[in-house]
Amino acid sequence: MTEFTHLDRSGNPTMVDISDKPVTRRTARARAIVVLPEKVLALLQQGEIQTPKGAVFQTAILAGIMAAKKTGELIPLCHPLGLDNCQVSIRINNNQEVEVDSLATNTGRTGVEMEALTSVSIAALTIYDMCKAFSQQIVLRDIRLLEKTGGKKDYRAHESTF
Numbered sequence: 724m725t726e727f728t729h730l731d732r733s734g735n736p737t738m739v740d741i742s743d744k745p746v747t748r749r750t751a752r753a754r755a756i757v758v759l760p761e762k763v764l765a766l767l768q769q770g771e772i773q774t775p776k777g778a779v780f781q782t783a784i785l786a787g788i789m790a791a792k793k794t795g796e797l798i799p800l801c802h803p804l805g806l807d808n809c810q811v812s813i814r815i816n817n818n819q820e821v822e823v824d825s826l827a828t829n830t831g832r833t834g835v836e837m838e839a840l841t842s843v844s845i846a847a848l849t850i851y852d853m854c855k856a857f858s859q860q861i862v863l864r865d866i867r868l869l870e871k872t873g874g875k876k877d878y879r880a881h882e883s884t885f
Contacts, residue, residue, distance in 0.1 A: 787846030
């Protein structure tokens with residue numbers, strides 16, 4: 724593909740016309756990494772951190788799900804979708820980083836990659852927001868699509884990229 728799908732022949736922004744696409748089951752998985760300073764990570768390894776806003780990971784999971792549902796309102800030209808499901812999981816990996824994963828699914832004419840990516844982005848930002856009282860040395864990185872199914876072609880990132 725050599726053309727941007729969200730530009731018309733005159734170069735103006737346009738929403739992609741999906742009316743002729745078949746309805747299929749679509750899935751997308753995305754991941755974000757949150758790197759926390761040792762003192763914050765140590766608090767999380769003792770169990771969920773409770774803040775006045777709630778439990779950090781539980782609140783981030785809810786924020787991620789809510790964000791996926793609002794992607795069409797947040798990203799210009801994204802189609803508003805009725806998601807069939809959105810699952811967000813958060814864990815501390817072997818590199819002592821927080822992994823935020825999202826799986827979004829729908830049955831429709833367009834994919835859910837942006838919903839999964841928005842979900843992990845907002846969940847990671849929520850972790851930052853809730854932990855910044857302990858330290859601002861928090862890094863959000865590697866927000867990426869891991870895989871998608873449905874539509875014209877499936878995609879899976881190579882293991883070496885995540």
